[in-house]
Amino acid sequence: MKSVCVFCGSNYGTSEAYSQAAWDMGKSIAEAGQTLVYGGANVGLMGMVADGAIDAGGKVIGILPKALQEKELAHTGLSELHIVSSMHERKAMMAERSDAFVALPGGAGTMEEIFEVWTWGQLGLHQKPCGLLNIHGFYDHLIEFLDHQTTEGFMKREMRNMVQVAEKPEAILQLFRTYVPPSTPKWIRKSET
Numbered sequence: 001m002k003s004v005c006v007f008c009g010s011n012y013g014t015s016e017a018y019s020q021a022a023w024d025m026g027k028s029i030a031e032a033g034q035t036l037v038y039g040g041a042n043v044g045l046m047g048m049v050a051d052g053a054i055d056a057g058g059k060v061i062g063i064l065p066k067a068l069q070e071k072e073l074a075h076t077g078l079s080e081l082h083i084v085s086s087m088h089e090r091k092a093m094m095a096e097r098s099d100a101f102v103a104l105p106g107g108a109g110t111m112e113e114i115f116e117v118w119t120w121g122q123l124g125l126h127q128k129p130c131g132l133l134n135i136h137g138f139y140d141h142l143i144e145f146l147d148h149q150t151t152e153g154f155m156k157r158e159m160r161n162m163v164q165v166a167e168k169p170e171a172i173l174q175l176f177r178t179y180v181p182p183s184t185p186k187w188i189r190k191s192e193t
């Protein structure tokens, strides 16, 4: 695993623990000798994760759409900053340049990004691990809902289990190292319900 993509909030959230966790996530990726790939902004948890990696001497690749360059404010201290023409191009490039994907606390943008790469994995378009860093129980309700989708027959257990969950950055990186993608198709036959 050479590079890890982090999706996270462009805001800071109400608890200092979120910023600290973002910093630690960046630091852990750098200390593991991996490259951080992220959205390229210097605001919110996005800025914190980049700064944590840079402070630990890591390589950081930012990918920012032109339209967001001013709104999200491009980070100026990155190893590489790619300004792309659309959100679609950003997500495609992030997916291509990364070997694993983790979501830290965030808003709708963070949800959209992690769900998209997870669903690409479900369809077998890639075999890369996806995970949630569950700081302060931030993702407890979402995890509960994913289990609900599974018990209600809309998702196979193997697909649900593709989403790795950990509370500490080192722990999620370790889960990624041992990740085995499912070998079964995502669709549930009528006879299985």
Ligand code: AMP
Pocket: 008, 009, 010, 011, 039, 041, 068, 072, 087, 091, 106, 107, 108, 109, 110, 111, 112, 113
């Ligand atoms: P948020 O979690 O809403 O603070 O957004 C975090 C990141 O997701 C930011 O880099 C946003 O630019 C990005 N983002 C926001 N909306 C979307 C979207 N619809 N699709 C993909 N990324 C988005």
